[in-house]
Amino acid sequence: MNQNVDIFALENVVSNADCRKVIAGLRWKNGFTCPSCGHTKGYVLKARDAIECAKCRRQTSSTAKTAFHGMRSLVSLFHAMDDFCSGQIISALAFARRERIHYSTAWEQRHKIRTLIERESCTVECIDVPCTLLNMALVKASSESQFDINSHNRKDAHEIVSITLMPTAASPMEYIPADLLHSVLAFLLSIYHGVSRKYCQKYLAEFNWLVKQKHIEFGQLLSIGIRGDPIILRHIEDYRSPFMVRLARTESIKIPRIYAATRA
């Protein structure tokens, strides 16, 4: 296979076919290998965005059996992954508008990326905290779809947090760096206007990634997805955050930068 698209020049990737070329180029760096019989010769079926094995005739798409299996709108998926890598944080609604895709597609894609980075960053040094500590940022159902941070006048997250974050002597917050709790609450409130209890660990995976992702580039994240198992929508819908959620240890995250990024 010939890889003509530079994966680090996303402006060159404008169609799903371009994305498939990039994925195929990364997946079959040394040429196509049939996942069924191992044969190394295949024919590109342009009409179906697939490759047919010259020996067993099995047709394989470049995303088959990867984390991107069955995903449509690969262009917006690439953009979402690029956002995650560059620290650009945006709500699903704002993302859907920017990419001109349906909100549910944006929501699904972004949760799939969170699942991907959650798998990858499981070795990051974390502390376990009871999710009840995040209560002020937890809402009954995700309010991502109801609020557009670019068009609503709201209190600055710093203001909200500074009012409420006053641990008492007996509070378990004593054992958690106050800066960390402050940062994570500001993240959940300013970007997402609160998140559901059910998915809070997914959003925290994004937070943890932001804290630790400094050396991960788009191409690396894409490679992780290509190596990974398919992420099924039903698995996301069935997901439920544990009572003890995982937070990456950090002293370095700067909320103003994150908050400013959403306003850009």
Ligand SMILES: [Zn+2]
């Ligand atoms: Zn084959």
